[in-house]
Amino acid sequence: MRPLLSAAAVLLLLLLPLAAGQRFRGFSYLLDCGAPSTDSRGLRWDPDGPYVSAGSARPLSVQGLLDPTLASLRVFPYRPAAKFCYALPVDPNRRYLLRPTFFYGPSSTAPPVFDLIVDGTFWTAVDTADDILAGSASHYEAVFPARGRNLTFCLGVNPDYTDSGPFINALQVIQLHDSVYNATDFTGSAMGLIARTKFGSTGDVERYPDDSFDRYWQPFPDSKHAVSSTHNVTSADFWNLPPPDVFNTALVAEQNAPLVLQWPPISLQNGSYYVSLYFADTLANSSRTLDVNINDYQFYEGTVTSAGLSVFATQWILSGLTRVILTSKSVLPPLINAGEVFGIFPIGRLTITRDALAMESMKRSLQNIPDDWIGDPCMPHGYAWTGVTCQEGQNENIRVISLNFSSMGISGSLSPDIANLTALTDM
Numbered sequence: 001m002r003p004l005l006s007a008a009a010v011l012l013l014l015l016l017p018l019a020a021g022q023r024f025r026g027f028s029y030l031l032d033c034g035a036p037s038t039d040s041r042g043l044r045w046d047p048d049g050p051y052v053s054a055g056s057a058r059p060l061s062v063q064g065l066l067d068p069t070l071a072s073l074r075v076f077p078y079r080p081a082a083k084f085c086y087a088l089p090v091d092p093n094r095r096y097l098l099r100p101t102f103f104y105g106p107s108s109t110a111p112p113v114f115d116l117i118v119d120g121t122f123w124t125a126v127d128t129a130d131d132i133l134a135g136s137a138s139h140y141e142a143v144f145p146a147r148g149r150n151l152t153f154c155l156g157v158n159p160d161y162t163d164s165g166p167f168i169n170a171l172q173v174i175q176l177h178d179s180v181y182n183a184t185d186f187t188g189s190a191m192g193l194i195a196r197t198k199f200g201s202t203g204d205v206e207r208y209p210d211d212s213f214d215r216y217w218q219p220f221p222d223s224k225h226a227v228s229s230t231h232n233v234t235s236a237d238f239w240n241l242p243p244p245d246v247f248n249t250a251l252v253a254e255q256n257a258p259l260v261l262q263w264p265p266i267s268l269q270n271g272s273y274y275v276s277l278y279f280a281d282t283l284a285n286s287s288r289t290l291d292v293n294i295n296d297y298q299f300y301e302g303t304v305t306s307a308g309l310s311v312f313a314t315q316w317i318l319s320g321l322t323r324v325i326l327t328s329k330s331v332l333p334p335l336i337n338a339g340e341v342f343g344i345f346p347i348g349r350l351t352i353t354r355d356a357l358a359m360e361s362m363k364r365s366l367q368n369i370p371d372d373w374i375g376d377p378c379m380p381h382g383y384a385w386t387g388v389t390c391q392e393g394q395n396e397n398i399r400v401i402s403l404n405f406s407s408m409g410i411s412g413s414l415s416p417d418i419a420n421l422t423a424l425t426d427m
Helices: 129-133 244-248 353-365 416-420
Strands: 005-007 029-032 044-047 056-059 072-075 083-089 095-102 114-118 121-126 142-145 150-156 170-175 189-199 218-220 226-228 249-252 259-262 268-279 287-294 297-305 309-320 323-328 338-346 388-392 398-403
Touching: 083 114, 095 150, 121 142, 121 189, 150 170, 189 249, 189 268, 244 249, 249 259, 268 287, 268 297, 287 309, 297 309, 309 338, 353 398, 353 416
Parallel strands: 029 044, 189 218
Antiparallel strands: 005 309, 029 170, 056 072, 083 150, 095 142, 095 170, 114 121, 114 150, 142 189, 189 338, 226 249, 259 323, 268 309, 268 338, 287 297, 287 323, 388 398
């Protein structure tokens, strides 16, 4: 598939920097699964208790943790096919960056493996074993659209993986500016981060306050090709609003030689990917022309100036290991400053609205309901609420067909809205 390319456009609206200790704009959340904390950047993390009704928070007996959000975690019970959800009020017309953090700490047994689910859509499986061996935390990141007034982030107990319950240490949900990643069709897709890289950097991860949305830009050192420079590039000149500092380091090819990178540094499944590359000439008031190929297909051919350039493809097909090859079309050698790669995956269907509203009404009229009655009642497949059976009905609608509350200790009265469950055949 040939890519759909576009150069950067100038935004009319600037984002003001956030003062230390303040929250991100709009409906954004920094949740610590334990006590409230403030990190080294001055960002305040709130306890997660008000947004989740299951699991229990407990401290980790690990000394010397630099990140205070890793000092505790919330552990959920092992109940096969249950999903335990955070319910977060959001603006239904916006998209959100989600970044959960997982750190199990030292243990004689392997950490649990479990599923991540957002608003009824399966996102990915969490396996932290390799990071635990390295003594580091695991971060996952995705961009999802809000599909209602609440966004639900869930951890699913999949008995095919392990026989222990899921856990989480921290959760970030950050509302993005409308321009960020706006070339993706979020009416039917979400984006899972594969790599976000600052080429030529030997320092720490670039993040807030340099990046207004606390995106993590990982260093990509290469002593042979790394070059540092200073630019007056502003984030507002680029749709994705990258931090200006990512343009101050680069990998530059040797004279009369191409620059060849294996990036991202992992093998990819065959599928569609969002690829965004960032360039700025390292010399002031200078320009150079280059040709960029990804796996032998031309990604971009054109001129890079010291003012900076962003080029992206919204549906680029990748598979296996990826090679990025930059060749010169002018006297100066080619270069690259930064890049992002996301996997594109479809958003799953939800329970038909009338059934979902009926189940929410019933939930409000009952007491002692199961702690997994949050999020979509039926989806994704295999993760229906306890006691609820669903199936795909006419016109591919997801319907509730059976309710079984036996031996669940539920009390109260059934809402009259049960009459709206018109596909219900057994209770």
